[in-house]
Amino acid sequence: MTSTLTLKSGTSWTDAWQRCLAVAPEAFRDDRVLNLWNADWQVDGRPLPATSPVDGTPIAGPPRLEGVTARQAVRASLDQHRAWRHISLEERRARVAATLDALSLHRELLALLLVWEIGKPWRLAQADVDRAIDGVRWYVDGIEPMIAGRTPLDGPVSNIASWNYPMSVLVHAMLVQTLAGNAVIAKTPTDGGVACLTLACALAAREGLPVTLVSGSGGELSQALVRAPEIGCVSFVGGRDTGAAVATAVADLGKRHVLEQEGLNTWGIWNYTDWDALASLIPKLFDYGKQRCTAYPRFVVQRELFDAFLAAYLPAVRTLRVGHPLAVQGRDDPWPDLDFGPLINAAKAKELRDQVTVAIDRGAIPLHRGSTAQARFLPGQDTSAYVQPVTLLNPPPSSPLHHAEPFGPVDTIVLVDTEAELLAAMNASNGALVATLSTDDQATFHRLAPQIRAFKIGHGKPRSRGDRDELFGGFGASWRGAFVGGELLVRAVTQGPAGERLPGNFPEYQLMPT
Template identity: 85%
Template sequence: MATTLTLKPGTAWADAWQRALAAAPEAFRDDRALNLWAGGWHADGRTLPATNPVDGTPIAGPPRLAADAAYAAVRASLDQHRAWRHTALPERKARVAAALDALTEHRDLLALLLVWEIGKPWRLAQADVDRAIDGVRWYVAEIDRMVAGRTPLPGPVSNIASWNYPMSVLVHAMLVQALAGNAVIAKTPTDGGVACLTVAAALATREGLPVTLVSGSGGELSEALVRAPEIGCVSFVGGRDTGARVATAVADLGKRHILEQEGLNTWGIWQYTDWTTLAGRIRKTFDYGKQRCTAYPRFVVQRSAFDAFLAAYLPAVRSVQVGHPLAVENPTDPLPELDFGPLINAAKAKELTDQVAEAIDRGAVPLHRGDLATAPFLPGQDTSAYVPPVTLLNPPSTSPLHHAEPFGPVDSIVLVDTEAELLSAMNASNGALVATLSCDDEATYRRLAPQIRAFKIGHGTPRSRGDREELFGGFGASWRGAFVGGDLLVRAVTQGPPGERLPGNFPDYHLMPT
């Protein structure tokens, strides 16, 4: 007899929303979030209706500003910047540390908001918050040496980021930028995270940090957040189409920039036999439904090893757990240990499902297709944003799944016979952030790895974005501008000695300001 699941008590969206209002009453008004600029909260902008991906019910949408209001916010941020850049480093450290203490106090609320707004399972939502807090604490401890002989930028740093890591990417970057002496501006992602980011921004603002948080369409706000002369640096995380437009603008204007864009991260299998180790790592690659910039949706496999690869791969992918992130059998049960819940919205789920169907129609071979029938859901809930794991062999070259990052739980496998074919298939997207090559022989790995166009390459192990002292960037179309991580993240948003050249990918390296 099937067990009827129920929502874990205290985790409903209504509970999370009321906790957000109690934690930051100044940042909300009734059923809407406010915009933060000029040091205060404003009920401007048009709030659009929004639904959560977990069960499709309404939640608070972003209060979208018009372009003229965004310009006013940028000008106000410059005023904050001019005052903050002269604030002594010990005081900046103390205020950032106080903000981190406040974020720690509200850690579970921030994580619960992430579950509802972007569909993260509880474990991964907590990890997103923890990585932001722990990462910035490391910078607070190390910042003295990092800024020695350096000064803040002439203007504030503008942040435009994707929705998938609001805390560990966006809030982390904002707090480090402020620690380095800059006012910071952030646009809430269009697809989710506004309540979580609003609470985080409110906690930071209470400690005197110069934070601006606004919402709006990228097309309407980009002139202000990218091209405005007041902006000292642009930090962008997102897709290649939008990133290319931002890259053109910042190159024309000579602005500092950090542009992280999508890429097809690949895992190569060549002259390899340690299948037990590989099998233990496959399931982990499905964390958050592969909605990560460092996910591995493509396996490039030596044809002669394909049978052994499948014997390791298929049991692992069949073990992946999908379902409602907050559904339990009994009220006292802990929240479920899922690999992923919904995709970011039903539209993305349909797009990915259609791409899979089209690829199969054009010749791709389905090796695995998961089933939601036995997944843990609440009775009668909307599951339109959920997609089970899918694995396709040899998607056709005309399919987006052949050359682009799916940003969802769809793996593709490409078979190769030669080293040249291996490298060509692993470099299909003209640059990536990470890659992995599994081969038994260390010398073979050292010979092939430099020919893979990814910033980080693992020998049989997955790579991640990383933070603290670990550097991060990309090759080809996956990255533009300054590399970040550790000292380089601070160098990217501060000025050094005359003639300094920032490490990274720049169209006209010699034109970059110092």
């Protein structure tokens, strides 16, 4: 299958980079991106080498700053914040709307950068860009009642986010935060997305938005981006280890915070018969190789339904399309329609393959392992970052796959005999963001769902993050600080009446979702 594939015309990294140089020459110079602070693009930092997970092509790496320079950037952002918070809401809306227009104009370039930098298939890359644009427009159109009686924070909002959704999570948050009257600071994710974020921030800065974008290691920059007294709020999306350190810091300082962290999201099957409906959902659950916070890597299945579950699950998982996101039969063919491409890098792919090997060595039963024979690869391309779908039965407690989120295309199945076992297995990690219970009986769902330790629970359907009409948060170690979604996203980054208590997971209390 590989012999007839070629790179889609006009989509090489060189093509994308030349377009960046033409669109935003102030932010891209020769073979490197710049940092944005003090309202100017700075030739500072130490550019790190980087390669694309797609096929190992060398791409632009992050220009990593030292902590001293990051502190200067934070102080400069405070000056921007003090000026911006007095800009009228009408003017802020106009500038954010103009930024959205600019992002829309360069939508395809932003999506192409996501393909090369983080390995997103074209369909999902476009969706990431579109969700950012459409989501922020919703706030632009309806911000007045959300902001009524509220004021910006005393300092800028610091954003530290994972690499998997640069536009629909990070840029979306930054633009809503500026709309609410705050200057914003963002750290580019270490693992990818620097060019996409640089282009987005260049378009925002042209419209006069008070945006700061810096690169660097978390350890080096945390003193500035988390602990600096100038910071008014910390917004973090990432793993539990780093998140725990951030949570400790913001709690010690009494700083406003929104900390979204990983959790083992589970899908329970109990007294269920609609197997066609489940089978239709399985391929979509593998979007982007399950590299997202609301992925479902664990199925908890009633033992007596296991044969029916497999009859629905296995044919569906065998339909998954994996490969190079830009490989086509002819140079002018349509974009390839894939479920996922590579993982974020070769090191993560090796780690996941090793975890699968360890789990099997310790007793897990392999039910499915995808074949590279059906993958869409260019002749001779580097495939070290690719992992084919894997399904394991009963990962042993000694395996990381038993209790931790794999963040890759690996499903695990646990069999249970009682409702108590079902709930225990679905609550294997200390809190999750989403869960689903497939059961035919409404009464059973309503009885069991409140006992599942996930923030959003679907009845026979997946739940998503969402940012508009409903809350989003988590339980246990999957979330700390203010909940978000719709008006609460604005409330999380503004000040209300004296004594206001934001809904969220805080040390002193916890609001249960309804």
